[in-house]
Amino acid sequence: MDIKEDYxxxxxxxxxxxxxxxxxxIPANSTxxxxxxxxxxxxxxxxxxxxxxxxxxxxxxxxxxxxRKRYPNIxxxxxxxxxTQFESNFFDVIILNDVFEHVKDEIKSLNxxxxxxxxxxxFMMTTPHKGLFSFMDxxxxxxxxxKNLPRFYKxxxxxxxxxxxxxxxxxxxxxxxxxxxxxxxxxxxxSKFKNHYNITKIFRSGLFIGVFTNNLxxxxxxxxxxxxxxxxxxxxxxxxxxDYWIPYNRFSYHIALKILKK
Numbered sequence: 545m546d547i548k549e550d551y552x553x554x555x556x557x558x559x560x561x562x563x564x565x566x567x568x569x570i571p572a573n574s575t576x577x578x579x580x581x582x583x584x585x586x587x588x589x590x591x592x593x594x595x596x597x598x599x600x601x602x603x604x605x606x607x608x609x610x611x612r613k614r615y616p617n618i619x620x621x622x623x624x625x626x627x628t629q630f631e632s633n634f635f636d637v638i639i640l641n642d643v644f645e646h647v648k649d650e651i652k653s654l655n656x657x658x659x660x661x662x663x664x665x666x667f668m669m670t671t672p673h674k675g676l677f678s679f680m681d682x683x684x685x686x687x688x689x690x691k692n693l694p695r696f697y698k699x700x701x702x703x704x705x706x707x708x709x710x711x712x713x714x715x716x717x718x719x720x721x722x723x724x725x726x727x728x729x730x731x732x733x734x735s736k737f738k739n740h741y742n743i744t745k746i747f748r749s750g751l752f753i754g755v756f757t758n759n760l761x762x763x764x765x766x767x768x769x770x771x772x773x774x775x776x777x778x779x780x781x782x783x784x785x786x787d788y789w790i791p792y793n794r795f796s797y798h799i800a801l802k803i804l805k806k
Contacts (some may be wrong), residue, residue, distance in 0.1 A: 554584045554610055559789050562670040562800065563587040565747065569802050570594045571666055574636040579658070580625050581643030585611030585618060592618055595637065601628065615785035625653040630660045640669045645721040654735035658805065665805045667741075672722040673748055673799035675792070680755045682762040724794075728801060740806045747797035751804050754784035755797050 559567060567590050570577070574595050577586040582600030582605045592598040592615070601623040602608055611620045623629065625640070626649050638661050640776040647653040661667055672681060725746060732741055764773035774781075788798065 557780040559683045566668045578635045580640045583607050633662045634660045637666045645671045658736040660735040667803040670800040673723040675797045678722045682758045742804045745802035747800040750788045750797040751792045753787045757784045
């Protein structure tokens with residue numbers, strides 16, 4: 545696989561948004577870090593700068609193949625979150641960057657993160673938030689179209705002139721879940737984290753510009769292709785990056801938590 549040819553589909557974006565948020569939250573003197581659901585390592589490469597022993601796991605074999613070729617100094621492993629190969633109390637830091645909403649079993653995933661995180665370790669999660677515009681999630685449009693309107697979905701791919709995916713991507717077999725603070729507390733209290741955690745930071749941010757831009761991109765790609773769409777939405781993309789850092793609290797589209805394991 546030629547990584548240069550794959551650059552447009554697997555971009556190496558600059559440090560920003562949720563990646564920069566959790567990067568800034570990584571405690572000093574952390575040495576062992578896990579980037580769970582790392583995709584092709586576009587965020588993991590930054591985390592490596594703060595933690596000498598950095599690992600990335602993802603169930604998508606193609607993503608891990610690309611990550612290993614691009615960043616050979618990072619340990620990349622094909623794995624889901626529910627069951628990993630790591631020893632108990634192994635990591636100082638665990639990051640799930642817009643990953644938890646994709647897992648098959650939330651409690652089992654939390655139990656595994658608890659097992660492999662050291663006492664006193666830091667667990668960070670970012671996910672979509674149950675905010676004012678959560679109904680506009682473009683990932684759920686795709687899910688419903690593919691599941692409930694397969695003929696129309698096939699028609700859209702004919703317009704796009706590319707082969708329609710025959711199945712859902714790993715982690716996209718169900719709806720894209722959104723969470724509120726009370727949902728995280730309920731799940732943590734139902735897992736092995738119960739009575740063994742403190743939520744030390746909560747950041748809810750972004751409102752409309754980001755999700756509107758994603759929706760527009762979703763539509764334009766079918767009719768104009770990725771390159772043309774990227775040029776058209778470039779100003780909106782810049783605005784959405786700034787909007788990410790504005791705390792709209794309960795109306796926000798994004799949420800991030802920093803959790804300390806007791």
